[in-house]
Amino acid sequence: MKKKISLRKVYAKKLSKLADVNKRIIVIDADSREATGINIFTQQHPNQSYCVGIAEQNMVSLAAGMSLTGLIPVINSYSMFLIERTVDQIRNTILWPELNVKLVGSHVGFDVGIDGVTHQTIEDLSIMRSLPNIVILNPADDIEMEQAVDFMIKYQGPVYLRTGKTKVDRFHNIKYKFRMGEPSIIKQGRDVALFSTGILLEETLNAAKQLEKNNISAMVINISTIKPINEKSIISIVKKTQCAVTIEDHTIYGGLGGAIAEITSKNEPIAIEMIGINDCFGETGYGKQLYQKYNMDEDAIIKAAKKAIKRKNLINN
Amino acid sequence: MILEKSKIKRLKEIAKQTRLDIINMIFTARSGNPGGSLSCVEIIVVLYYHVMNLHPKNSNWAKRDRFILSKGHACPALYSILSQKGYIDKSELSTFRQFGTICPTHPELGKTKGIDFSTGSLGTGLSVGVGMALGFKYLGLNNKVFVLIGDGELQEGQNWEAALTAAQYKLDNLIAIVDYNKIQQNGTIDQTISLKPLNKKWLAFGWKVKTVNGHNITDLIKIFHSLDEINNKPKVIIANTIKGKGISYMENSVKWHIGANMTEEEKETALREIKKIKI
Numbered sequence: 001m002k003k004k005i006s007l008r009k010v011y012a013k014k015l016s017k018l019a020d021v022n023k024r025i026i027v028i029d030a031d032s033r034e035a036t037g038i039n040i041f042t043q044q045h046p047n048q049s050y051c052v053g054i055a056e057q058n059m060v061s062l063a064a065g066m067s068l069t070g071l072i073p074v075i076n077s078y079s080m081f082l083i084e085r086t087v088d089q090i091r092n093t094i095l096w097p098e099l100n101v102k103l104v105g106s107h108v109g110f111d112v113g114i115d116g117v118t119h120q121t122i123e124d125l126s127i128m129r130s131l132p133n134i135v136i137l138n139p140a141d142d143i144e145m146e147q148a149v150d151f152m153i154k155y156q157g158p159v160y161l162r163t164g165k166t167k168v169d170r171f172h173n174i175k176y177k178f179r180m181g182e183p184s185i186i187k188q189g190r191d192v193a194l195f196s197t198g199i200l201l202e203e204t205l206n207a208a209k210q211l212e213k214n215n216i217s218a219m220v221i222n223i224s225t226i227k228p229i230n231e232k233s234i235i236s237i238v239k240k241t242q243c244a245v246t247i248e249d250h251t252i253y254g255g256l257g258g259a260i261a262e263i264t265s266k267n268e269p270i271a272i273e274m275i276g277i278n279d280c281f282g283e284t285g286y287g288k289q290l291y292q293k294y295n296m297d298e299d300a301i302i303k304a305a306k307k308a309i310k311r312k313n314l315i316n317n
Numbered sequence: 318m319i320l321e322k323s324k325i326k327r328l329k330e331i332a333k334q335t336r337l338d339i340i341n342m343i344f345t346a347r348s349g350n351p352g353g354s355l356s357c358v359e360i361i362v363v364l365y366y367h368v369m370n371l372h373p374k375n376s377n378w379a380k381r382d383r384f385i386l387s388k389g390h391a392c393p394a395l396y397s398i399l400s401q402k403g404y405i406d407k408s409e410l411s412t413f414r415q416f417g418t419i420c421p422t423h424p425e426l427g428k429t430k431g432i433d434f435s436t437g438s439l440g441t442g443l444s445v446g447v448g449m450a451l452g453f454k455y456l457g458l459n460n461k462v463f464v465l466i467g468d469g470e471l472q473e474g475q476n477w478e479a480a481l482t483a484a485q486y487k488l489d490n491l492i493a494i495v496d497y498n499k500i501q502q503n504g505t506i507d508q509t510i511s512l513k514p515l516n517k518k519w520l521a522f523g524w525k526v527k528t529v530n531g532h533n534i535t536d537l538i539k540i541f542h543s544l545d546e547i548n549n550k551p552k553v554i555i556a557n558t559i560k561g562k563g564i565s566y567m568e569n570s571v572k573w574h575i576g577a578n579m580t581e582e583e584k585e586t587a588l589r590e591i592k593k594i595k596i
Contacts, residue, residue: 020555026452050451050486052478052482053478053481053482053485055418055440055475055478055481055482056474057443057444057474057478058447058477058479058482059481060444061441061442061444061445062444062445062447062451062479063433063446063447063449064444064448064450065385065434065444065445065446065447065448065449066448066449066451066452066460067448067452067460068383068433068434068449068452069447069448069449069452069453069456069460070452070456071452071455071456073448088438088441089438089441089444089475090435091444092357092435092438092441093435093438093441093444095432095435096425096426096435097425097426097435183497217556226537233367288545
């Protein structure tokens with residue numbers, strides 16, 4: 001069985017490999033190379049690396065200016081400071097003029113863990129989803145991350161890529177082809193669709209396996225492109241299962257849950273249950289401890305799946 | 318350096334035309350920040366007609382110097398100069414701030430020929446300029462980057478983040494100009510949040526600092542030329558200016574920072590005064 005791996009390191013190694021031949025890739029950080037994993041890149045490509053100090057707003061607009069010289073700036077920080085401190089700058093200097101800047105956030109959700117509330121960004125997906133002209137990627141494993149990085153560099157326009165701290169399993173096989181916007185089916189099923197993004201895919205898969213023991217056939221779907229999502233792919237899934245649970249290490253407001261609900265309510269209204277952070281802040285603790293306390297773990301997903309199916313049956317009867 | 322009198326005269330005539338255009342645009346639009354547009358006229362005239370390496374017939378020319386109007390609300394001045402240089406047609410000026418215009422309230426990259434960046438959110442322009450200057454250095458190119466910043470705008474912390482970065486990376490291809498007209502929306506700078514001593518602040522951040530009368534075209538040209546010999550440091554020109562310069566009832570006025578709903582009489586008085594300016 002393949003060893004678990006930290007996706008921030010997978011990202012940095014892949015980007016570094018791309019930079020071996022592509023001298024237009026420029027990495028910029030705000031004094032967080034080790035935390036973001038990008039030190040892997042900066043050690044191998046010091047001439048393609050700049051640090052702006054602890055100054056994220058400056059970093060964002062600087063990258064905007066740099067992109068207009070024909071370079072591909074890739075800016076890195078904890079997502080809290082990369083995204084939430086800088087919404088004005090992202091919106092007005094990158095997204096509005098649609099510049100070729102890549103934003104990579106390494107610490108997301110309760111997975112950030114013991115650094116605590118100020119570092120646990122739990123709103124980044126809903127903030128970024130509400131902004132035009134941005135592609136939002138949240139790969140689940142190393143296979144997907146490598147291809148997402150490749151895509152990110154080739155894509156002409158702004159991209160927000162979430163990496164991650166905690167080491168994760170591999171969920172896709174070696175032949176998997178990442179395509180922007182497309183969900184990947186990790187496990188087939190017919191009774192309920194479990195849509196998962198990012199780190200909670202392992203909890204989701206474990207929940208599905210437990211549900212099988214109760215004769216409930218759960219489909220597990222990995223959503224690695226939060227925006228844009230291919231609506232037709234989502235609709236075709238929920239047409240089969242007629243109910244769903246969305247699972248994310250993020251607030252239940254406006255992230256994956258919101259994205260799926262927006263699609264289904266307009267096209268194929270179904271019973272949806274949402275697993276995520278329920279309108280509260282976290283606390284100091286490891287990810288697994290927080291998922292358990294805040295009802296985001298395997299048990300919570302199982303309960304939600306059963307509830308979604310019950311609601312489906314009520315609607316249909 | 319010898320400056321031909323005829324050249325200086327021409328630049329003064331362009332500045333005069335720019336002031337006329339500003340008043341007409343803002344009157345037609347019923348709003349538009351006349352005070353801060355009038356205070357930076359000579360600065361932008363000198364940049365576009367003497368200092369910057371430009372090609373109006375090819376606004377995307379890769380070797381051109383870049384200009385960022387970080388105080389984006391002063392765009393009437395810039396639009397007028399772009400029309401006089403031939404980037405846009407003069408007829409576009411009368412559509413300023415109106416639906417469907419190519420002269421929007423704040424400059425937009427891609428909408429108007431000759432605009433190098435979208436601004437309007439104060440405090441972001443210098444960072445953008447730093448990024449451009451850093452990129453040009455990395456690529457080994459000789460393009461220069463000019464950023465015009467408002468004085469009230471310098472209260473935004475991001476400017477100082479950018480200033481630190483520029484000094485760290487020795488960006489001598491970056492020139493900032495502060496339109497120091499000493500007035501902002503609520504009142505004077507000193508009444509609001511004082512910037513004094515402004516020159517010492519920039520010096521402390523590692524910049525080469527020059528000070529100039531921002532309405533004296535000859536002095537402006539000399540100051541810009543004097544920057545060429547400075548290496549390994551970013552440069553800032555603190556241009557002492559007068560808010561509303563050129564119109565007696567607007568000069569040093571807080572009211573004309575926003576300047577909405579100019580009356581016909583006020584417009585006519587302004588145009589008359591500008592036409593009387595001796596070259």
